[in-house]
Amino acid sequence: MFLHSLYLIAIIVEAITAALAAGRRNMDWVGVCTLGCVTALGGGSVRDVLLGNHPLAWVEHPFYLLITGGTALLTIFISRFLHHLRKLFLFLDAVGLVVFTLIGCNVAITLTMPFIIIIASGMITGCVGGVLRDILCADIPLLFRQELYAVVSALTGLIYTVGLCAGLNNELMMTLAMSSGLALRLMALRFGWGMPKFIYTKNLH
Amino acid sequence: MFLHSLYLIAIIVEAITAALAAGRRNMDWVGVCTLGCVTALGGGSVRDVLLGNHPLAWVEHPFYLLITGGTALLTIFISRFLHHLRKLFLFLDAVGLVVFTLIGCNVAITLTMPFIIIIASGMITGCVGGVLRDILCADIPLLFRQELYAVVSALTGLIYTVGLCAGLNNELMMTLAMSSGLALRLMALRFGWGMPKFIYTKNLH
Amino acid sequence: MFLHSLYLIAIIVEAITAALAAGRRNMDWVGVCTLGCVTALGGGSVRDVLLGNHPLAWVEHPFYLLITGGTALLTIFISRFLHHLRKLFLFLDAVGLVVFTLIGCNVAITLTMPFIIIIASGMITGCVGGVLRDILCADIPLLFRQELYAVVSALTGLIYTVGLCAGLNNELMMTLAMSSGLALRLMALRFGWGMPKFIYTKNLH
Numbered sequence: 001m002f003l004h005s006l007y008l009i010a011i012i013v014e015a016i017t018a019a020l021a022a023g024r025r026n027m028d029w030v031g032v033c034t035l036g037c038v039t040a041l042g043g044g045s046v047r048d049v050l051l052g053n054h055p056l057a058w059v060e061h062p063f064y065l066l067i068t069g070g071t072a073l074l075t076i077f078i079s080r081f082l083h084h085l086r087k088l089f090l091f092l093d094a095v096g097l098v099v100f101t102l103i104g105c106n107v108a109i110t111l112t113m114p115f116i117i118i119i120a121s122g123m124i125t126g127c128v129g130g131v132l133r134d135i136l137c138a139d140i141p142l143l144f145r146q147e148l149y150a151v152v153s154a155l156t157g158l159i160y161t162v163g164l165c166a167g168l169n170n171e172l173m174m175t176l177a178m179s180s181g182l183a184l185r186l187m188a189l190r191f192g193w194g195m196p197k198f199i200y201t202k203n204l205h
Numbered sequence: 206m207f208l209h210s211l212y213l214i215a216i217i218v219e220a221i222t223a224a225l226a227a228g229r230r231n232m233d234w235v236g237v238c239t240l241g242c243v244t245a246l247g248g249g250s251v252r253d254v255l256l257g258n259h260p261l262a263w264v265e266h267p268f269y270l271l272i273t274g275g276t277a278l279l280t281i282f283i284s285r286f287l288h289h290l291r292k293l294f295l296f297l298d299a300v301g302l303v304v305f306t307l308i309g310c311n312v313a314i315t316l317t318m319p320f321i322i323i324i325a326s327g328m329i330t331g332c333v334g335g336v337l338r339d340i341l342c343a344d345i346p347l348l349f350r351q352e353l354y355a356v357v358s359a360l361t362g363l364i365y366t367v368g369l370c371a372g373l374n375n376e377l378m379m380t381l382a383m384s385s386g387l388a389l390r391l392m393a394l395r396f397g398w399g400m401p402k403f404i405y406t407k408n409l410h
Numbered sequence: 411m412f413l414h415s416l417y418l419i420a421i422i423v424e425a426i427t428a429a430l431a432a433g434r435r436n437m438d439w440v441g442v443c444t445l446g447c448v449t450a451l452g453g454g455s456v457r458d459v460l461l462g463n464h465p466l467a468w469v470e471h472p473f474y475l476l477i478t479g480g481t482a483l484l485t486i487f488i489s490r491f492l493h494h495l496r497k498l499f500l501f502l503d504a505v506g507l508v509v510f511t512l513i514g515c516n517v518a519i520t521l522t523m524p525f526i527i528i529i530a531s532g533m534i535t536g537c538v539g540g541v542l543r544d545i546l547c548a549d550i551p552l553l554f555r556q557e558l559y560a561v562v563s564a565l566t567g568l569i570y571t572v573g574l575c576a577g578l579n580n581e582l583m584m585t586l587a588m589s590s591g592l593a594l595r596l597m598a599l600r601f602g603w604g605m606p607k608f609i610y611t612k613n614l615h
Binding site: 222224225228229230231232233234235236237238250254259260261264267269271284288336340342343354361 | 459460461463510523524525526527529541547548549550551553554555556559560604605606607608609610611612613
Binding site for chain 3: 116117141142143148150194197199
């Protein structure tokens with residue numbers, strides 16, 4: 001129940017940040033709306049398509065389409081006030097990342113997937129929405145340059161799944177994984193931590 | 206039967222316009238052929254993958270692959286004559302949009318999907334092929350800047366589905382939805398109507 | 411068994427070349443790892459999603475995720491030595507192309523797909539991994555400009571499938587198709603053979 005409330009907040013936040021990304025590229029309202037839906041619901045959709053887990057969440061609950069598309073459109077009219085809330089947004093985006101990750105892990109656990117696929121399912125759910133957003137913006141995914149984004153998702157999923165495997169309480173592990181992931185992401189944002197870059201200048205051809 | 210004939214015309218037209226887009230980027234014959242198939246059949250494929258509706262149309266009827274790939278290749282040799290037919294192509298492209306939309310709605314209706322998913326299914330079928338084409342061309346999708354393209358698809362699906370829900374005749378609603386969608390699209394092209402743009406210049410980070 | 415060993419070599423080679431592509435765009439370690447997995451396993455995944463063939467290979471054998479992601483990361487540390495092996499890599503990449511193609515054909519044959527879908531399944535398995543890599547790099551796919559890459563895949567699948575349809579021995583046809591495809595690809599690389607380009611400069615709009 002608590003996770004579900006957080007999920008609704010997470011998809012709303014993702015829709016808003018995607019709408020602002022659309023605005024930065026001067027897209028029209030159709031682009032804003034599409035980018036909002038795809039970013040907020042795309043990670044879970046790719047996960048379910050890859051795992052063969054039908055029906056997809058938004059097909060079963062079309063309400064998710066309305067709320068993300070509607071939020072994205074609403075963002076157009078409130079965008080001037082959002083800049084003052086940017087710290088709140090970065091925080092809520094971090095919450096969304098760990099919530100998406102835990103939901104993705106849970107879906108794979110319900111499907112009795114092996115350990116590595118549970119972690120991968122969490123990471124796909126947490127990270128792929130933003131990758132789809134960047135593909136639709138014709139950019140190299142921010143995920144590949146961003147402050148520990150994927151690492152936070154991997155760590156959150158690892159702590160949660162290892163705890164469950166060790167027979168620990170589900171609520172306890174969820175709280176522990178969320179707070180660890182959230183703490184790491186906020187510290188990464190605060191101190192500008194990132195993964196090392198790989199610079200290669202030669203051509204194989 | 207009538208819808209099926211229109212479907213064949215629609216995938217041929219989409220393959221031709223995709224082949225010309227490939228030519229504008231100096232792609233080789235492989236690119237022309239691939240872009241033709243993906244643009245013409247991609248919308249329906251994404252819809253079926255998201256709805257879990259197997260087998261996909263072109264897997265069941267591989268003939269569709271041959272006709273779209275073949276048309277795209279043929280376009281290379283007849284491209285010099287096509288410019289004089291550009292008004293015809295814009296008209297046929299609009300026909301394709303509403304035909305794809307109605308087929309997408311019908312697929313979702315057959316799967317007894319909820320109302321919003323029927324509309325979404327029509328829009329995905331009508332619009333996603335062009336989005337895939339633009340992704341493969343490394344461009345921001347034209348859909349996000351184009352004259353009421355997605356809006357026409359949404360309106361066509363809405364009129365059709367609301368009419369069916371109200372118990373009206375299928376053929377009647379199909380004709381009504383097609384002519385309304387077509388009229389709106391042609392007027393949008395004629396008068397340059399588009400959705401308003403969202404311009405946002407700040408960075409959240 | 412022999413094909414499976416070649417498959418492992420092929421995904422390792424694809425992961426290495428994808429990691430170098432990531433390095434050429436200054437991606438961080440997350441990007442290197444993701445691009446390695448997606449390029450090596452993406453062709454087979456897209457094929458299985460389109461054919462509705464679950465579970466996907468890497469979902470059933472998560473070991474594939476570890477080996478491709480791990481190889482991509484390892485590439486960062488050995489990249490300075492790889493330039494001297496570039497001829498070996500171009501050879502192994504060609505081996506990978508024909509191996510992926512034959513595996514894709516076999517998957518479609520096992521699913522009793524029609525002839526054209528068998529060829530398409532081989533081409534998707536052989537070529538789509540590189541297309542996904544280029545999409546994630548925000549580039550126009552190299553496939554659409556590359557020396558007979560897709561043509562080699564089509565020819566390999568054709569020889570193999572026609573031979574099987576004619577009742578010839580599986581191992582014989584596999585050897586024949588592999589060596590023909592490999593020979594054509596190596597000659598194309600050696601002599602710079604490519605498909606003709608389609609140059610079109612007008613706009614339909």
